[in-house]
Amino acid sequence: MNLIVQKFGGTSVADAARVENVADIITETYKQGNNVVAVVSAQGKFTDVLVDKANEINPKASKREMDMLLSAGEQISVALLAMAIEKRGFPVKSFLGWQAGFQTDSNYSNARIRTIKKERIENELAKRTIIIVAGFQGINRYDDVTTLGRGGSDTSAVALAAALNAKKCQIYTDVDGVYTADPRLVKTAQKLDSISYDEMLELATLGAQVLHNRSVEMAKRYNVDVEVLSSLTRKPGTIIKEEAEVEKMIISGVAKDTSIARISVLELVDKPGVAFRLFSLLAKEKINVDIILQSVGRDGTKDITFTVSKDNGARAVEVLEQNKKNIGIKGVVCDTNCAKVSIVGAGMESNPGVASKLFDALASHNINIDMVSTSEIKISVLIDVKDADRAVVAIHDAFYN
Amino acid sequence: MNLIVQKFGGTSVADAARVENVADIITETYKQGNNVVAVVSAQGKFTDVLVDKANEINPKASKREMDMLLSAGEQISVALLAMAIEKRGFPVKSFLGWQAGFQTDSNYSNARIRTIKKERIENELAKRTIIIVAGFQGINRYDDVTTLGRGGSDTSAVALAAALNAKKCQIYTDVDGVYTADPRLVKTAQKLDSISYDEMLELATLGAQVLHNRSVEMAKRYNVDVEVLSSLTRKPGTIIKEEAEVEKMIISGVAKDTSIARISVLELVDKPGVAFRLFSLLAKEKINVDIILQSVGRDGTKDITFTVSKDNGARAVEVLEQNKKNIGIKGVVCDTNCAKVSIVGAGMESNPGVASKLFDALASHNINIDMVSTSEIKISVLIDVKDADRAVVAIHDAFYN
Numbered sequence: 008m009n010l011i012v013q014k015f016g017g018t019s020v021a022d023a024a025r026v027e028n029v030a031d032i033i034t035e036t037y038k039q040g041n042n043v044v045a046v047v048s049a050q051g052k053f054t055d056v057l058v059d060k061a062n063e064i065n066p067k068a069s070k071r072e073m074d075m076l077l078s079a080g081e082q083i084s085v086a087l088l089a090m091a092i093e094k095r096g097f098p099v100k101s102f103l104g105w106q107a108g109f110q111t112d113s114n115y116s117n118a119r120i121r122t123i124k125k126e127r128i129e130n131e132l133a134k135r136t137i138i139i140v141a142g143f144q145g146i147n148r149y150d151d152v153t154t155l156g157r158g159g160s161d162t163s164a165v166a167l168a169a170a171l172n173a174k175k176c177q178i179y180t181d182v183d184g185v186y187t188a189d190p191r192l193v194k195t196a197q198k199l200d201s202i203s204y205d206e207m208l209e210l211a212t213l214g215a216q217v218l219h220n221r222s223v224e225m226a227k228r229y230n231v232d233v234e235v236l237s238s239l240t241r242k243p244g245t246i247i248k249e250e251a252e253v254e255k256m257i258i259s260g261v262a263k264d265t266s267i268a269r270i271s272v273l274e275l276v277d278k279p280g281v282a283f284r285l286f287s288l289l290a291k292e293k294i295n296v297d298i299i300l301q302s303v304g305r306d307g308t309k310d311i312t313f314t315v316s317k318d319n320g321a322r323a324v325e326v327l328e329q330n331k332k333n334i335g336i337k338g339v340v341c342d343t344n345c346a347k348v349s350i351v352g353a354g355m356e357s358n359p360g361v362a363s364k365l366f367d368a369l370a371s372h373n374i375n376i377d378m379v380s381t382s383e384i385k386i387s388v389l390i391d392v393k394d395a396d397r398a399v400v401a402i403h404d405a406f407y408n
Numbered sequence: 409m410n411l412i413v414q415k416f417g418g419t420s421v422a423d424a425a426r427v428e429n430v431a432d433i434i435t436e437t438y439k440q441g442n443n444v445v446a447v448v449s450a451q452g453k454f455t456d457v458l459v460d461k462a463n464e465i466n467p468k469a470s471k472r473e474m475d476m477l478l479s480a481g482e483q484i485s486v487a488l489l490a491m492a493i494e495k496r497g498f499p500v501k502s503f504l505g506w507q508a509g510f511q512t513d514s515n516y517s518n519a520r521i522r523t524i525k526k527e528r529i530e531n532e533l534a535k536r537t538i539i540i541v542a543g544f545q546g547i548n549r550y551d552d553v554t555t556l557g558r559g560g561s562d563t564s565a566v567a568l569a570a571a572l573n574a575k576k577c578q579i580y581t582d583v584d585g586v587y588t589a590d591p592r593l594v595k596t597a598q599k600l601d602s603i604s605y606d607e608m609l610e611l612a613t614l615g616a617q618v619l620h621n622r623s624v625e626m627a628k629r630y631n632v633d634v635e636v637l638s639s640l641t642r643k644p645g646t647i648i649k650e651e652a653e654v655e656k657m658i659i660s661g662v663a664k665d666t667s668i669a670r671i672s673v674l675e676l677v678d679k680p681g682v683a684f685r686l687f688s689l690l691a692k693e694k695i696n697v698d699i700i701l702q703s704v705g706r707d708g709t710k711d712i713t714f715t716v717s718k719d720n721g722a723r724a725v726e727v728l729e730q731n732k733k734n735i736g737i738k739g740v741v742c743d744t745n746c747a748k749v750s751i752v753g754a755g756m757e758s759n760p761g762v763a764s765k766l767f768d769a770l771a772s773h774n775i776n777i778d779m780v781s782t783s784e785i786k787i788s789v790l791i792d793v794k795d796a797d798r799a800v801v802a803i804h805d806a807f808y809n
Contacts, residue, residue, distance in 0.1 A: 024465045057484065063424045070490035075502050076487035079480040083458065086477035090462055090469035101476050106551055127551070150507055152526070300656055 008172040011036055014046040014142065014164035018181050019238040020084045021051030029238060030091035032179070033137060038099060042100040042132050044171065045162040046142040047088055051078025070115035074144075074154045078104070081141035081160075085181045089141030100131055101139040107150070109145030109163065117156035118145060121161075123170040132171075140167065158219020165222045169229035173287075176226070176233045178218065183237035184245035185210070185217050188261040188403045192396055195407060199259060201246040206259045209351040209385045213262035223247065232407065247311065257361060261403045262295060263395045265346045268298075268320030269377070272327060274308040274337035282311060284334050285327070292326055294319045298347075298380040308337075312378065314389065317343055344396035350402060356383050368405035374398050410575040411533065412437055415447040415543065415565035419582050421436045421485045423451030424807040430639060431492035433580070434538060434619040438498060443533050445572065447543040447565040448489055450481025469601050471516035475545075475555045479505070482542035482561075485551045490540045501532055502540040506553070510546030511565065518557035521564075533572075541568065559620020566623045568629035577627070577634045577757060578645075579619065584638035584673060585646035586611070586618050589662040589804045593797055596808060602647040607660045610752040610786045614663035624648065636732065651754075658762060659753030666747045668698075670720030670778070675709040675729060675738035683712060685735050686728070693727055699748070699781040699790060709738075713779065715790065717742055747796035750788040751803060757784050769806035775799050 013036065015029050026099030029045070037043050057076050062069050068076075085101035092099040128138055142160030145151050155162055161178055185207065188196040202210075203226035211220045217235055218390035222405065226233045226247060236244025265362060275281050282301070297314045315323050320341050327339045355361045365386055369376060378389035390398055414437065416430050430446075437446050438739045458477050462469050469477075484500035493500040509525030520653035529539055542733050548554050556563055562579055586608065589597040603611075605628035612621045627648060637645025650709055676682055683702070690697060698715045721742050728740045753808030755761045766787055770777060775798065779790035791799055 022463070026465060046512070060484070060488060062422070063429060064488055065491040065495040067495070070496055072487045072490045072494065072502060075490070075504075076484060079483040079487075082480040082483065083477060086473045086480075087461060087465055089473045089476070090466040093470055093473065101473060103476075103553075152504075252441040326603070 008042050009040070010042040010044065010046045010171055011048065012164050012168040012171070012173045012176040012179045012241060014176070015050040015238060016160065016180050017051050017054070019179050020047055024236075025090050026087050029088060033243075034095050034097055041174075041396045042135065044128065044132070044140060044167055044173070045088065045136040046140045046160055046167060047081060047084045048142050048160040049077070050084050050087075053080045053083070054196070063328070071151060074115050074152050078141070078144040078152045078268070081143055085141045088208060092137055092139070097137055098135060099137040099139065101141070102128070104144030104163070105150075106397060107138075107140040108166070108186055109166075111145035111147055111153045111155070113147040113149070113153065115151075116326055118146060118147065118153035118245055120166050123166060124149040124398060126355050127193055153373055159219050159298060160384055161219050161222035162225060163341060165225045165229075165231055165233060168231045169225065173231070175246075176231050178222075178233060178235050179238040180217070180235060181237065182235070182240075183219060183240050183242055184235055185247070185260070187407060188399055191261075193400050193403045193404065195260070196351045197407065199245045200243075202259050202352055203250055203353050204247060205384055206351050206353055207247045209349070209382070210260050210262050213264050213347065213349045213351065213387070216378040217365075218247075224285070242355065244338055249295065257354040257358045260349045260350065260351050260404050261348070261399050261406075263346055263348045263399050265392055266315050266317040267343075267347050267389075267394055268317045268323070269309060269312060269314050269342045269345045269389065270320065270323055270327075271312045272336050272338075273340065274312050276335035277307050277309050277313055278335070280319075281335060284337065285311065285336075288334070289315075289323060294323050294326075298378050298387065300378050314345070314347065314378070345389055345391045346392040346398075347387050347389055348395060348402065349399045350406070351385045353384050362386055364405055365402060368401045369398060371399060372401045374401070409443050411443040411445065411572055413445045413447065413569040413572070413574045413577040414575065415561055415579045416449065416522060416639060417451040417561065417581050418452050419456070420580050421448055421489060425762070426639075427485075427488050427492050429637050430489060431496060433639060433642075435493060435496050435498055437499070438538055441758040442535065443574075444806050445491065445529065445533070445539040445541060445568055445574070445663045447481060447541045447561055447568060448485045449486075449561040450478075451485050451542050453707075454481045461701040466574055472552060475516050475553050478555055479553045480547040481544070481621075482544055485678070486540045486542045498538055499536060500540065504531070504542045505545030505564070506547040508539075508541040508568070510567075512546040512548055512554045512556070513632070514548040514550070514552070514554065516552075516554055519548065519554035520568050520781055521546060523555070524567060526571050529572065538794065543808075559622050562620050562623035566626045566630075566632055566634060569632045570626065573652060576634070576647075579623075579634060579636050581618070581636060582638065582640075583636070584641050585636055586645055586648070586661070588660065588663075588808060594662070594801050594804045596804065596809065599668040600646045601644075602649060604651055604754050606785055607752050607754055609647045610783070611661050611663050614665050614748070614750045614752070614788070617757075619648075631727040650715055652755075658759045659751045659807050661752050662749070662800050662807075663705050663752065663798050664747055664749045666793055666796055667716050668746055668748050669718050669724070669766060670713060670715050670743045670746045670790065671721065671724055671728075671740075672711060672713045672741040672743070673737050673738075674711050678708050679738035680709050680737070682736060686712065686737075688784075689727055689731060689735070690724060693723060695724050699779050699788065701779050715746070715748065715779070745793045746790055747793040748788050748790055749799045749803065750786055750798060752786045753806070754785050756787070764786055765806055766803060769802045770799060773798060775802070
């Protein structure tokens, strides 16, 4: 008996009609001879309704009580979905996170899954019961309800698929797969049949916004085949797995990220340990640094330029200004009018000329490159934000036409 | 350290302003040096919203899934109330039924509490934490969520008060106590300072609708002092306890019940065991019989008249008609135009003349009595439903003026 884990996001269960549609998907999968565990998010905007209720009473509510409040959202959707499946005459049971065995740490609002006690679900699956699990939630060792934070339901689904040795984990969403570029921006963007974990991780980090990185990392760690597909079209989506197809395209996708700040630290004293002090200061503030460029400055000084997420820009400047004398720097400049455009592809490694093709494409469209960063399966360039959309189209045309 | 259990119904936490008001009541009680455990229902009409959602998808949903759905209501209100108390700077934690240790049987939608595992709450109380508990819910031995049915949150509160040895259990509601008659009907109705469990049970059964019988029975069994009071007026309410004040009024209240059917079984063969067969037949159908009147009929037959709840009237007639020959009866007549008006009072026993005063009051208002039933602390009369309101006023005037 094959087991398939299916995850349905908030828009997929937003109202009664959508719930019925999801019940159809689940029971069709079941009728094909599979066992099914479905992981469900809260209905549509219900989480926002609850957040508003909390803010009206106490905008500084503890995370423990926020988790208690928000986890009611999935409780409602799992019960409704189970009722729709009962109506179709199939054996079904809904479970809250704790009932499905999700044990987490005590980091309320952003908890990590420690373990899944799978006995109850396995017993029910042995009886061919369809299982509906509330995503996004678990309990800690005090038996308090916790939530998993952003991308939590995806993570619940992948973790369950790993624990239960599922054949695959299907993530139903409002897009029908992973594309070579944002289809709203690039008319010729193509849906990928498959993509590797590593490529998907780079694309997620780079702002492709299909799956949260955390769930892809977990899928990679436990080697779970994940399929991203639409709950409306019923067409095959994109499979994310260890190795994508052999005859794959050289690059899997073009992504842009505009939530970036570029910080330039000028006239750093050119002594050993200076860069270390600078970056350990930022690390202490939990500010992640992405691309780093170091250049020789004047009179025995050097300049260091790096990027952080736009959210962290102001804080990074503040920290550096406060420690100007400690570190030995003259000035700090922050620029938020930049964008990072990247190409990702496992085939890149064995195909020389990818970088030059990328640079050509940008040069021929008069797009200036400020910084470059490369990994084995990725090349990112930092450019002016006003050029970002044009750059994505130009690069996509260069590689796919 | 005294412990007070406070229960707040759905209207008491219907919106943010009402939640704030309840937070004030709780923290004032706490500041007076008490520990507080608050039991809360779902907000206002939220349970109805959830029932509508269920009916839209599956009007025949299983009770297990209905319990899963409905229990989300209290989850939301306990979290919001805890947030309001956090804002006031007090240590507080909310708990779901299962976290508070409520273990029930598996009778979904109408579960009975089996035991309360009180360790967690006791540990928190020892730290002077204010505890907010989701009423109406628990879990069964499979770890499935169950709900307690009608009057469930009152029962949760009284059960917790008993388990934790609370000084008293305050039931906050939208009336400010127990009255000698319905204040909407009788202008001179007086609020009682106290009333005994037995009197309250008779009044609840008789349709006073302040507290569900189940919670009063539990209070009586575990000798918990219960106070019924309003969350808006902040005035003392009515205390329900083993023995009410010594110098109490002879009667504690006048109640009417119009949801009654009177069934007359005519020309029963007058042989031993006939009445037994008749009533055991009804018992098998779980139809409760209240007042019974037996009279001699013609030609060696007798007539039996009894009352049942209006809901059960049609079913009772059906069962008797089907078994006419078995039992040996000629005809069955059902009358739903009747009402039961009752006076309740522990002082009745030692005060002769209560019954005659009652009959006088009705006679002087030309109200005809069809049947009479008495217990040690109660006299009920069956009258025409059109006379019911006049009868309540006449009786109340006779005893309180």
